[in-house]
Amino acid sequence: MILGYSIIEAVSRSSLLITKVKSVHLVTRTKYQEVQIVELEDFGRALVLDGYIQSSEADEFIYHETLVHPAMVAHPGPERVLIIGGGEGATLREVLKHSTVDRAVMVDIDGELVELAKKYLDFMHQGSFNSPRAEVVISDGKDFVRRSKDGSYDVVVLDLTDPYCSELARSLYSREFYRDVRRVLKEDGLMVTQAGNSFFYPDTYRTVLNNVRNAFPIVREYWSWIPSFSYACNFIVGSLKHDPASMTSEEVDRVLRGRGVKTGIYDGRYHTALFSFKVFVGEYSKG
Secondary structure, three states: OEEOOEEEEEOOOOOEEEEEEEEEEEEEEOOOOEEEEEEEOOOEEEEEEOOEEEEEOOOHHHHHHHHHHHHHHHOOOOOEEEEEEOOOOHHHHHHHOOOOOOEEEEEEOOHHHHHHHHHHOHHHHOOHHHOOOEEEEEOOHHHHHHHOOOOOEEEEEEEOOOOOOOOOOHHHHOHHHHHHHHHHEEEEEEEEEEOOOOOOOHHHHHHHHHHHHHHOOEEEEEEEEEHHHOEEEEEEEEEOOOOHHHOOHHHHHHHHHHHOOOOOOOOHHHHHHHOOOOOOOOOOOOO
8 A cells, every 4th residue: 555655565464565655656446456656766666556566667677587588598489478467568578579479469357457557657568569579468367378279379478466465366376277378388388477475475385386386397496586576586487398497508698699688687697596596485474
């Protein structure tokens, strides 16, 4: 919520993050969620959904590059990519950086949010909604995947709200959904999802991880510190053939150069570091 000139956000069930607000651009409610677009003192313009900071001007590139590129570079030639969520368009932006991509389909349930992002968050989407290689579908992601044909996509990116903070996305972390995602992937496809925080919500994280393991033969975990979240955000890759953790720094940099991908933080060294750090699952906080 916004209280006075600060956002008070629950980081866990017992800890709060207080972030000072410089100005407020928009406070509204769509059919599905409360939307706030504000200027934060430390992070610039930010998208806040149901009281949780989703993306900020200062550090959104860390989150979106970390979510998208490990799975994308692990695939030798991703041409068709499906994005579920990501209403601000930044995940779509990162996917389209790969010259191999012929079609990127972004599915978000909240069409009102997408329109607000087009108006207020141009620095995030950077015109990606208008790319001839992009298709934006306003639909329930679970239903869209269920209706999709087998073997339709090379990579699926799940840019969702956290599994413990929103009823809207909870079913998209289920065992049944991951099995359906596997079905719509080609035989060498990869899926990646953000998975909240394993320290503050260890039980939820373990459930998501086990659900991915139930659907995919190769599963890799990684994390990155996101300053505006005030915690390390976890990510999980499920792959049918290619192992992102096996790639060397040189291999990653070669792929990025070959596809013309320009990034702020992600490169070969960052990639190998992501899969070198141990994922710590908390013991004191249960969630």
